[in-house]
Amino acid sequence: MSLTIYNTLTRRKEAFTPLDPANVRLYVCGPTVYDCAHIGNARPVIVFDVLFRLLRYVYGPDHVTYVRNITDVDDKINARAAKDYPELPLNEAIRKVTEKTEAQFRDDMRALGAVDPTVEPRATEHIGQMCAMIDRLIAKGSAYVAEGHVLFSVSSMSDYGKFSGRSLDEMLAGARVEVAPFKHDPMDFVLWKPSKPGEPSWPSPGGIETPGRPGWHIECSAMSAAHLGEVFDIHGGGIDLVFPHHENEIAQSRCAHGTDLMAQVWMHNGFLQVEGEKMSKSLGNFVTVQELLTGWQGYAWPGEALRLNMLRTHYRQPLDWTRVSLDEAHKTLWDWYGDVEAHEPASEAPAAIVEALSDDLNTPKVIAELHKLHGARQFAELRVALSFLGFSASRANIERASLEGGEAAERGKVDELIAARLEARKAKDFAEADRIRDELEAMGIVLMDAKDPETGELTTKWEVAR
Numbered sequence: 001m002s003l004t005i006y007n008t009l010t011r012r013k014e015a016f017t018p019l020d021p022a023n024v025r026l027y028v029c030g031p032t033v034y035d036c037a038h039i040g041n042a043r044p045v046i047v048f049d050v051l052f053r054l055l056r057y058v059y060g061p062d063h064v065t066y067v068r069n070i071t072d073v074d075d076k077i078n079a080r081a082a083k084d085y086p087e088l089p090l091n092e093a094i095r096k097v098t099e100k101t102e103a104q105f106r107d108d109m110r111a112l113g114a115v116d117p118t119v120e121p122r123a124t125e126h127i128g129q130m131c132a133m134i135d136r137l138i139a140k141g142s143a144y145v146a147e148g149h150v151l152f153s154v155s156s157m158s159d160y161g162k163f164s165g166r167s168l169d170e171m172l173a174g175a176r177v178e179v180a181p182f183k184h185d186p187m188d189f190v191l192w193k194p195s196k197p198g199e200p201s202w203p204s205p206g207g208i209e210t211p212g213r214p215g216w217h218i219e220c221s222a223m224s225a226a227h228l229g230e231v232f233d234i235h236g237g238g239i240d241l242v243f244p245h246h247e248n249e250i251a252q253s254r255c256a257h258g259t260d261l262m263a264q265v266w267m268h269n270g271f272l273q274v275e276g277e278k279m280s281k282s283l284g285n286f287v288t289v290q291e292l293l294t295g296w297q298g299y300a301w302p303g304e305a306l307r308l309n310m311l312r313t314h315y316r317q318p319l320d321w322t323r324v325s326l327d328e329a330h331k332t333l334w335d336w337y338g339d340v341e342a343h344e345p346a347s348e349a350p351a352a353i354v355e356a357l358s359d360d361l362n363t364p365k366v367i368a369e370l371h372k373l374h375g376a377r378q379f380a381e382l383r384v385a386l387s388f389l390g391f392s393a394s395r396a397n398i399e400r401a402s403l404e405g406g407e408a409a410e411r412g413k414v415d416e417l418i419a420a421r422l423e424a425r426k427a428k429d430f431a432e433a434d435r436i437r438d439e440l441e442a443m444g445i446v447l448m449d450a451k452d453p454e455t456g457e458l459t460t461k462w463e464v465a466r
């Protein structure tokens with residue numbers, strides 16, 4: 001059985017041959033830990049979890065190394081820490097934000113059935129390797145020091161831009177690079193930059209006397225080299241990372257190590273969308289994994305239903321996140337589990353499942369095969385296939401909890417109405433306030449008004465009428 005994977009580097013589907021079948025090496029760009037993950041962020045995690053499981057099956061569980069980093073140094077983290085913990089020194093506030101977010105991320109991804117990667121390196125624990133790599137780039141003439149920064153010199157690399165296949169204009173627009181006067185070329189990007197007083201900082205490379213911190217791209221180049229070596233098998237991430245992040249990772253790693261490749265195969269998942277638009281923090285059209293698990297559209301959804309819903313679409317296609325589709329995924333699992341949970345699993349994963357996965361992770365085909373097994377009442381085979389894919393096959397794990405009061409108590413809607421009612425009261429529009437109270441009552445929600453004893457502010461609690 002051979003595994004084929006679509007390679008962004010060559011833009012075609014290719015047979016996969018590991019550099020060393022005794023140690024197949026996979027790197028996936030992980031989260032920047034400043035805020036909890038939305039369901040779009042979970043897409044690469046689930047996709048590469050399926051790949052990890054397949055590789056372990058093919059090459060043996062002890063012969064695959066999966067590295068997914070944690071970016072714990074970033075401007076967004078600094079901003080978040082200053083906002084959330086204004087009373088703390090910045091470094092302490094940052095630690096609080098990163099520790100909390102990292103723990104939440106791990107819990108969320110486990111709830112989605114993703115096994116932990118082999119290594120989850122933190123950027124802040126690899127600063128030494130980053131500095132060494134930057135010094136090597138300077139020594140080789142691929143980077144230069146300017147005003148406390150170290151910049152990568154794109155003119156030092158003849159095929160810069162080839163990976164993402166962009167013209168110079170497109171790259172300039174896509175990178176939204178700072179046009180700093182000290183740059184030799186507007187496309188040159190930051191490897192290291194000065195820190196402001198109070199911000200996290202480390203001794204700088206390049207003979208720079210003032211302390212600073214790494215740029216984002218160098219983090220992945222250093223962490224992948226530290227854990228997987230200079231050239232490894234597969235590098236993955238979302239399609240938005242092709243440029244500039246992966247283009248720059250490749251430039252840094254190849255120039256520092258003097259290799260033709262950083263990774264043999266580059267894999268990118270498509271976007272998870274809402275009504276045709278990429279789900280993202282900046283557009284505000286996101287739903288967090290936590291929200292889905294604890295209450296979205298009237299229900300707390302089991303992680304396994306989120307997982308199946310994700311795998312219904314091939315990983316390179318855009319995926320529209322809808323309630324209807326999530327509902328169907330949940331019903332499907334409920335049906336399957338009801339039939340399989342009383343059966344012992346068969347000893348081997350069915351060949352048709354492994355074959356479909358081996359065709360560039362064709363999960364829609366896999367799911368069609370699962371339906372076939374169910375239809376043919378091959379429950380032992382269905383059970384082992386489910387477990388292969390990260391599903392528990394136990395109904396107890398996928399009970400979809402209706403929020404108290406059922407659909408009517410859809411939390412977001414209740415909170416919205418309560419906020420609107422408080423606004424109306426503040427504006428002395430008591431008719432509107434009473435109308436909203438009636439609307440909530442009709443939904444089965446009882447309000448309890450109280451005054452905050454300290455601030456004197458009116459607050460409202462609610463419960464479901466019994």
Ligand code: AMP
Pocket residue numbers: 029030031032040041042043044237238239240241269270271272273278279280
């Ligand atoms: P970020 O926190 O934006 O760096 O994203 C972390 C990971 O999630 C990266 O691999 C992104 O490519 C991926 N990602 C972010 N948004 C989406 C989305 N809407 N659909 C699929 N993947 C996404």
Ligand code: ZN
Pocket residue numbers: 028029030220245249
């Ligand atoms: Zn990366």
